[in-house]
Amino acid sequence: MKAIRREKGFTFIELMVSMVIASLVFAGIYGVYRIQQKSYTVQEQVTELQQRLRSAMDRLAIEIRMAGSNPASESLCGTKIVKAETEEMIFNSCNPDYKSNNDYQITISFNKATGELSLTRDLGMNGALSKPIADAVDGVELKYFDKDNKELTVISKPDDEIRSVQITLRFRSIYPDPKYFDPKYNDNYHRRTLQSRVYMRNML
Numbered sequence: 001m002k003a004i005r006r007e008k009g010f011t012f013i014e015l016m017v018s019m020v021i022a023s024l025v026f027a028g029i030y031g032v033y034r035i036q037q038k039s040y041t042v043q044e045q046v047t048e049l050q051q052r053l054r055s056a057m058d059r060l061a062i063e064i065r066m067a068g069s070n071p072a073s074e075s076l077c078g079t080k081i082v083k084a085e086t087e088e089m090i091f092n093s094c095n096p097d098y099k100s101n102n103d104y105q106i107t108i109s110f111n112k113a114t115g116e117l118s119l120t121r122d123l124g125m126n127g128a129l130s131k132p133i134a135d136a137v138d139g140v141e142l143k144y145f146d147k148d149n150k151e152l153t154v155i156s157k158p159d160d161e162i163r164s165v166q167i168t169l170r171f172r173s174i175y176p177d178p179k180y181f182d183p184k185y186n187d188n189y190h191r192r193t194l195q196s197r198v199y200m201r202n203m204l
Contacts, residue, residue, distance in 0.1 A: 081158035
């Protein structure tokens with residue numbers, strides 16, 4: 001009579017132990033993936049924040065540097081700087097075709113309520129064109145300096161006194177980061193500050 005050979009296999013307990021070990025391994029892999037994904041998302045937000053900040057600073061610097069530009073005739077532009085305040089600046093630049101008295105009047109302004117930094121280009125008879133430079137802006141500070149690099153706290157004659165402008169911009173990330181807390185502002189937004197000094201070549 002032939003003996004019956006027993007087939008070897010996994011017992012129920014061995015199967016359960018294997019499943020538990022596999023679950024722990026997969027949980028560890030998923031945890032690492034989530035950490036890396038979160039780190040990537042945060043880094044992406046910070047990079048985007050820095051790009052917005054640099055882009056806005058470059059735009060303001062270009063516009064302010066050209067205040068009062070008029071290669072054709074000094075008599076066409078008249079007043080170069082109309083208004084110089086901490087969060088708003090208005091100045092003139094002449095029409096690039098130099099064929100009329102119509103100046104470009106540039107207004108740089110910051111709206112605290114909406115967190116929007118905007119630039120308005122008034123084209124005279126052709127109307128005004130307003131364009132947001134950036135949003136999610138926490139703060140804008142403009143400081144004005146004379147030819148001796150002394151800060152002007154009282155400005156009575158902007159054209160005669162102002163020779164450079166110090167721009168300070170503070171931006172925050174578009175979305176909050178639940179894993180980050182800013183004790184200064186009591187919220188979850190990342191922030192960056194950038195400062196630049198612009199010398200007004202047409203005022204020197």
